[in-house]
Amino acid sequence: MANDDLAAPDEGAAADPKPGTPAADRDTTPTDDLVTTAHTLEVSGEQLSYTATAGRIVLREEVYDDGVFTGVKPKAEVFLTSYVVDDGDRSRPVTFAFNGGPGSSSVWLHLGVLGPRRVVMGDVGELLGPPYDLVDNAESLLAVSDLVFIDPVSTGYSRAVEGGKPKGYHGLSGDIESIGEVIRLWTTRNQRWMSPKFLAGESYGTLRAAALADHLQTRYSLFVNGLMLISSVLDLGSIGLVEPDTDRAFVSFLPTYAAVAHFHGLHGDRPLTDVVQEARDYCERDYPWALSRGHRLVGAQREQHVATIAGLTGLSPAWVDRADLRIEHIRFFTELLRDRGLALGRLDSRFTGPVKAVNAETFDADPSHDAIAGPYGAAFNHLVRAELGYESDLHYEQISSRVHPWSYADFEGRPVDVTPRLARAMRANPHLRVHVAYGWYDGATPFHAAEEVLHGLDIPAQDAAERIEHHYYPAGHMMYVHQPSRVQQAGDLADFVRRSSGASPR
Structure with a gap:
């Protein structure tokens, strides 16, 4: 395929100007x-x-x-x-x-x-x-x-x-x-x-x-x-873009958190498909309901949902409770392997990298983007x-x-x-x-x-x-x-x- 098969050059286009030609006199x-x-x-x-x-x-x-x-x-x-x-x-x-x-x-x-x-x-x-x-x-x-x-x-x-x-x-x-x-x-x-x-x-x-x-x-x-x-x-x-921190977005991310926790060894020998399906099932009914309860979610009910989310994501129950059951994704990537001094990649959470400060709330860079x-x-x-x-x-x-x-x-x-x-x-x-x-x-x-x-x-x-x-x-x-x-x-x-x-x- 020749060049002009894709686009013929404009007719009458001027030749390249001589060096030093004033910009005002050039055909641009x-x-x-x-x-x-x-x-x-x-x-x-x-x-x-x-x-x-x-x-x-x-x-x-x-x-x-x-x-x-x-x-x-x-x-x-x-x-x-x-x-x-x-x-x-x-x-x-x-x-x-x-x-x-x-x-x-x-x-x-x-x-x-x-x-x-x-x-x-x-x-x-x-x-x-x-x-x-x-x-x-x-x-x-x-x-x-x-x-x-x-x-x-x-x-x-x-x-x-x-x-x-x-x-x-x-x-x-x-x-x-x-x-x-x-x-x-x-x-x-x-x-x-x-x-x-x-x-x-x-x-x-x-x-x-x-x-x-x-x-x-x-x-x-x-x-x-x-x-x-x-x-x-x-x-x-x-996924909470343009309108962040919506309960819909928190629900959308949870099965991904479960899959990532599985990759990093936090679900033992369970098959990935079983972990993901459990997270999907929870997100399709119980998780939206729990978030909709607001201050009404108390006592044993709250403890049960905190334990479920912690078990799926690999996060500690105390951290999930402090987050009010709502896990923002950058905080998740920073928190999951904090005890190892590592942050997870956002684009690809298989990748990890050292955090600038071990007590940082969010990572300063995406290790997966740095890699590619x-x-x-x-x-x-x-x-x-x-x-x-x-x-x-x-x-x-x-x-x-x-x-x-x-x-x-x-x-x-x-x-x-x-x-x-x-x-x-x-x-x-x-x-x-x-x-x-x-x-x-x-x-x-x-x-x-x-x-x-x-x-x-x-x-x-x-x-x-x-x-x-x-x-x-x-x-x-x-x-x-x-x-x-x-x-x-x-x-x-x-x-x-x-x-x-x-x-x-x-």
């Missing part, structure tokens, strides 16, 4: 700066030839002056990386992937599980030191689907145009509209309207993907075959220049703080919840299927919260049973950091694409 009209390279990947003993394209495409908006169309205006430059197998098959599936944050680039899904190259960093108890490594990913989803990784505005190398304001992209609506425009442009310019299409999102990216499915259908009549929701959160109220940031940063910055041939002196914003405060203006006065949009997309498109991936030890998007939200989706019960599938892995938020989980997840995702593409992909 932004143009696509895509670079293509050829590669091969061995999959199941066969060589897969593919073309990689990396660079920024220019998003433009239509301009109207007093109702008169006056042309289009550049508004943002969005960085993407695509991988397309060189078989000329325009009906091959294509997956559009992004992470979350808000403020995260797509580096995690790109180099963790989906892309043709992957990070080698080790795992809990056997982390490698810098400079880490980057190797071929024989389990890449590229075996069954072409891939397009998208970095939202202000993440990665994506920026508003020179002189432009990025604030309009730093919110749910602006973000969805811009990513939707990238998908429409790529699909149109590459003649892929007849390809099965998938959206893969992680964390906040699952909320984006769910709303995008509806947006693409209603705005562009672009219907997708499937959603891959990895570490899902579709209703921020379910360096390997992924090194791998991508090497890949993009040395292997993909894209050069930029911009800092690649792995996780950008510039997007905050993130705007949820559309939800003023009500919970941030995109499940109505997902339900609408599924009702309008009876072929849309949903794959949900959970990490048992994910302390950012707890599995029980996502389960409960999806069980309440406004679609027929039979559709929920037949079109939504749930997969669980013994790892955290980025479950692919755990190598057995990565291999299993890669196989599960490939199988999902095959089954959801209509005709079997090549």
Whole structure:
């Protein structure tokens, strides 16, 4: 695939100015700066030839002056990386992937599980030191689907145009509209309207993907075959974001606390599934009731619930009682192994690290993020220049703080919840299927919260049973950091694409 297959450069674009040209005399009209390279990947003993394209495409908006169309205006430059197998098959599936944050680039899904190259960093108890490594990913989803990784505005190398304001992209609506425009442009310019299409999102990216499915259908009549929701959160109220310290959020986290306590040896020889099911059962009836009692929960009743919560979570009964039976997640990660001088990871609670102060109420850093940031940063910055041939002196914003405060203006006065949009997309498109991936030890998007939200989706019960599938892995938020989980997840995702593409992909 040549550069102009994705986006032709603007006609009449000026040549590079001579050194020393005054800024006022330069043509600053932004143009696509895509670079293509050829590669091969061995999959199941066969060589897969593919073309990689990396660079920024220019998003433009239509301009109207007093109702008169006056042309289009550049508004943002969005960085993407695509991988397309060189078989000329325009009906091959294509997956559009992004992470979350808000403020995260797509580096995690790109180099963790989906892309043709992957990070080698080790795992809990056997982390490698810098400079880490980057190797071929024989389990890449590229075996069954072409891939397009998208970095939202202000993440990665994506920026508003020179002189432009990025604030309009730093919110749910602006973000969805811009990513939707990238998908429409790529699909149109590459003649892929007849390809099965998938959206893969992680964390906040699952909320984006769910709303995008509806947006693409209603705005562009672009219907997708499937959603891959990895570490899902579709209703921020379910985990206490935006509106913290709600009883609903305390209930949502408890089964995760039980799973984490099991991993760290606090449930003896009991099987993990038994511990998790006990926690689920308690959360589906008794725990919400206990929290609703308030000051009326006294005496033996209170003691019984304190003992149950302490037994499930591994915390001391005295601590649970002082917390009024309501366990905030960062405090849990700081408290559980306090006697060992360790804090747990939030993204992946298998990871531990020393706390700055043993008596601190909350940890000062997430040990699991500390473990993964360096390997992924090194791998991508090497890949993009040395292997993909894209050069930029911009800092690649792995996780950008510039997007905050993130705007949820559309939800003023009500919970941030995109499940109505997902339900609408599924009702309008009876072929849309949903794959949900959970990490048992994910302390950012707890599995029980996502389960409960999806069980309440406004679609027929039979559709929920037949079109939504749930997969669980013994790892955290980025479950692919755990190598057995990565291999299993890669196989599960490939199988999902095959089954959801209509005709079997090549």
